[in-house]
Amino acid sequence: MTKKQMVILGAGYGGLRTLKKLQKMKPNADLILIDKNNYHCETTSLHEVAAGTADSDEICYSLNLVIDRKQTTFIQGTVQYVDKEARRVFLRDHEPVAYDYLLVGLGFEPEYFGIKGMDRYGLSIADIPSVTKIKKHIENEFKKWKDDHRQEHLVVAVGGAGFTSFEFLGELTQRIPKLITKFQVDSSSVRIQCIEPTPRALPMFNRKLAEYGAHKLSESGVEFVIGRVSGIDAGQIYYRSGDQVKTLQAGTFVWTGGVSGSSVVRASGFAQRRGRVAVNDDLSVPGHPEILIIGDCSAVINPEDGRPYPTTAQIAMQQADCAAYNLNAMLEDAPTKPFVFKFMGTVCSLGRNDAVGEIMGRKLKGRPASIMKKVIENRSLAKIGGVETMMKKGRFSLNK
Ligand code: FAD
Incomplete structure (x- = not known):
């Protein structure tokens, strides 16, 4: 019997973390990762490259550091749309890729709200x-x-x-x-x-x-x-x-x-608002249990205020853990589990040595907040890229 195909779109915080988790679970399926780039970008540090205080190679690392070639095929290509009925992903300059299970983690795009120019x-x-x-x-x-x-x-x-x-x-x-x-x-x-x-x-x-x-x-x-x-x-x-x-x-x-979810979401005809799909409890798409959407392309409602949680790397990575579990469960005909978001806090940097934030209900500012920011960044790097990547990036210091 041929193996089922599990396809992951996007090697960002959500997609790459899902792949990493799945590779550990060793599902009886062919894993396929698709991204337009052959590197993972730490999007949360993009502002540093924009300002010129960091180089792009400081915030990117090769996908080879995460992909296990024995289990995963990587296709470098730009996704154009998903044909949900034919269960195929259409790419620019590449033949369509068939899937049995699909994870969409294509991130965000800037939203201009029709502002002229x-x-x-x-x-x-x-x-x-x-x-x-x-x-x-x-x-x-x-x-x-x-x-x-x-x-x-x-x-x-x-x-x-x-x-x-x-x-x-x-x-x-x-x-x-x-x-x-x-x-x-x-x-x-x-x-x-x-x-x-x-x-x-x-x-x-x-x-x-x-x-x-x-x-x-x-x-x-x-x-x-x-x-x-x-x-x-x-x-x-x-x-x-x-x-x-x-x-x-x-x-x-x-x-x-402003930002919206990837334009691929709109182009694929998903029911969406600003490129975000209101997913079921288990992160699947209403009417398409074989498709899971996570990260900035998804909208998960906060039961406390009835509004979608803000899009962050933090929620994308937590969704990834649940998505990997659920993809594996689907493959094994086992029940899926609901996603529950645990807010760990957030820190906004104000340059290299200053920041404001809230961690586990504690308000922080100045140098302590800035140190916390670096701890969070390094933790994300370890959770996706692994210790080897951290060492390659020389990220054991808080003055990266
Ligand atoms: P991403 O991590 O953006 O990954 C999307 C992936 O899809 C990328 O690898 C991309 O190459 C690929 N891709 C996109 N389109 C295509 C296509 N058509 N075909 C093929 N591949 C494609 N969040 C926090 O939690 N904490 C922070 O401190 C924080 N700071 C931020 C600072 C800045 C400057 C910015 C811009 C964002 C920040 N965020 C922060 C938000 C966070 O970066 C996003 O919420 C997070 O990146 C979303 O993860 P994702 O997995 O959905 O997508």
Whole structure:
């Protein structure tokens, strides 16, 4: 009898952790992993590459470190859509891949909410190519200043004042002094501006922690502007402030105002909202028990407030453990188990040695929060990449 095919889409926090768990379980199935890249990216550190405080190879590692070739076939390819009825995955420049069981873990894409010009002029923190573009763009703008001394070249604006925005701004405030020296620009002309519709930043934290974060960034030179971004063109951002439309000149505009689940989810005809599928308790898709969706493409409802949990690496990795169990259970005709999320806390960095966060109900800020952040990052690396990868990355130090 031919073996069943278990196909995993995406080698991110959810997909790769699921594969790692399944490989340990040694199911009687052919495992197939599909990703557009042959490396795993620690997405939670992308803002560092965007700001230029880390190199891309510091936050990526080869999938070879996790894949057991005796059990798993890796296909490097870009998924276009899933044909749920034919049970096939369609890829760009590759023949379709058949599955008996499918796990979708394709992560997020930036959401522009139809804001004019955003897809053309806005930059976003989404993957290695997009953050490399941000780093180069900022450097190019600083270089251009030398030719024409136009101040907007030295202005970096960030749309949104949530988690990703603050983490990026924290790194940027540390990078800017180095850029000033490197490109010999007029330091008094350099500005970092953050535009957000409400005065309340970091909504996932309590007011005191959020205010601490905003205060620390202000101290490092970030200016906060209250306004709703309504459009962008080359060098100019339009935003609504009350009844007025105002403009802001900036050579660089980084959008952190929203994300949605992978566009593959929409293209495959799943019932979804902003690329996220409301999955059953056991993470399967309503009407398709053979398909599980986890991570940023899934929506799991928090029973306490009836709203979907925020998308995080933390929930993706916990879902992965449940998904691996359930895929194996399906194969063995055993009952699946429900996914239960255990919130462990969250920490938002504000540069290398500062952060705010909440861990196991304890509020943290400053250096202790920053140390906690590094502990969490290293724990994720160990849980997916394993100890060998940690050693290769030299991540036993807290000053990675
Ligand atoms: P991902 O880890 O994003 O993986 C998706 C995978 O799918 C990738 O390997 C990608 O290459 C692949 N892929 C995508 N599209 C295709 C395609 N069409 N074909 C083939 N392959 C494809 N969460 C936290 O818990 N804590 C944090 O501190 C934190 N900080 C963050 C900081 C930043 C700057 C950002 C951007 C996010 C942060 N998050 C954090 C959120 C977290 O990164 C995501 O929730 C998490 O990455 C989701 O995991 P995932 O498995 O769904 O997808």
